[in-house]
Amino acid sequence: MADAIVVLNAGSSSIKYSLFALGEKDLSVVARGQIEGLFTSPKFVSKDDKGKVLSEKSWGEGKSLGHEGALDHLVAYLRGELEEHRLVGVGHRVAHGGPDITHPLRVDEKVIAQLEKLVPLAPLHQPHNLAPIRFLMQRVPQLPQAACFDTSFHRTNTQLSQLFALPLEYFESGVRRYGFHGLSYEYIASVLPEYDVKAARGRTAVLHLGNGASMCAMESSRSVACTMGFCAVDGLMMGTRSGSLDPGVVLHLMAQRGMSAEEIERLIYTKSGLLGVSGISSDMRALLASDDRRAKLAVDLYVYRIQRELGSLAGALGGVDSLVFTGGIGENAALIRARVCRDAAWLGVELNEGGNTKGGPKISAENSRVSAWVIRTNEELMIARHTRSVLGLG
Secondary structure: OOEEEEEEEEOOEEEEEEEEEEOOOEEEEEEEEEEEEEOOOOOEEEEEEEOEEEEEEEOOOOOOOOOHHHHHHHHHHHHHHHEEEEEEEEEEEEOOOOOOOOOOEEOOOOHHHHHHHHHHOOOOOOOHHHHHHHHHHHHHOOOOOOEEEEOOOHHHHHHHHHOOOOOOHHHHOOOOOOOOOEEEEEEHHHHHHHHHHHHHHHHEEEEEEEEEEEEEEEOOOOOEEEOOOOOOOOOOOOOOOOOOOOOOHHHHHHOOOOOOHHHHHHHHHHHHHHHHHHOOOOOHHHHHOOOOHHHHHHHHHHOEEEEHHHHHHHHOOOOOOOOEEHHHHHHHHHHHHHHHHHHHHHHHEEOOOHOOOOOOEEEEEEOOOEEEHHHOHHHHHHHHHHHHHHOOOO
């Protein structure tokens, strides 16, 4: 029987899991899946490492399973259906580690209390991330757990890059630029030397483009700046999130339209971005396939915002030696990559059309002064590696 680690990523309406077997040197995926629609029409699917369906279950329309019910099912499934693996640890993705947590932590009551104090900094994410940790502490107290944070990778940012131009007391009380998608960026930093040693040692802009999107400036594989700031709605235009927004717009909506904080929150998190501008979809694939003028406008704005933010990151780094595309859109949308690279010609990026069409990994021309790459991210593996290390497993 092989030892294994489960990685959990709990959101507001879904719980994703990945099961990793512990090898002598690294970890290998045994199965992965999710329970989605927790409060509307719960559905569970689990697949092996080749994509073959291992188990499926649906609770029906209009049913509410909730996080606790979903975890009950998942724990029972792991115990009953995967008997050839012995579960020795659980790793969790946690949105916020605050200003002081710079590395993954083994979870105990003291750590949980510390993380719960950070809920006001990430009210839409932190409570859902912590719910499975509490649940497992109560149901399986002997099972060790580790928390891995999306903000920790950016704690190498200088104070200047984290400051807002507000009275300093706000910074000291936690109002600062934190940055997110850190586990994805950390994974890219860990594998970048395998693709381009110069990029790993130099100045790299990593574009994590998906339903949630951000960009990170790295110098010697360490975070220097991130387009996301105090919250995960800042920076780039996203699937349903607005990205950077003049605060005057929020004040206007409150004063002139009588919108509450909750209504504005829903607007900028779930009704904006690609969905809001196009009026069609938050899915880049659907927009690229559409002839609707608003779909084209949404795509144009998406690429333009990347161009603007890339200039900002180049300024923070004092130049760029390489670009890395990752995330669902970054890894799969060749047209978006091509447009971004062409817009970045002023930086010294020259696109290799054939390489880009094939999906890379290298998509820049041989004589391009700035290299460009497509690297598939693996946040779950990053969490599993951290969990193995933090819990001292193998």
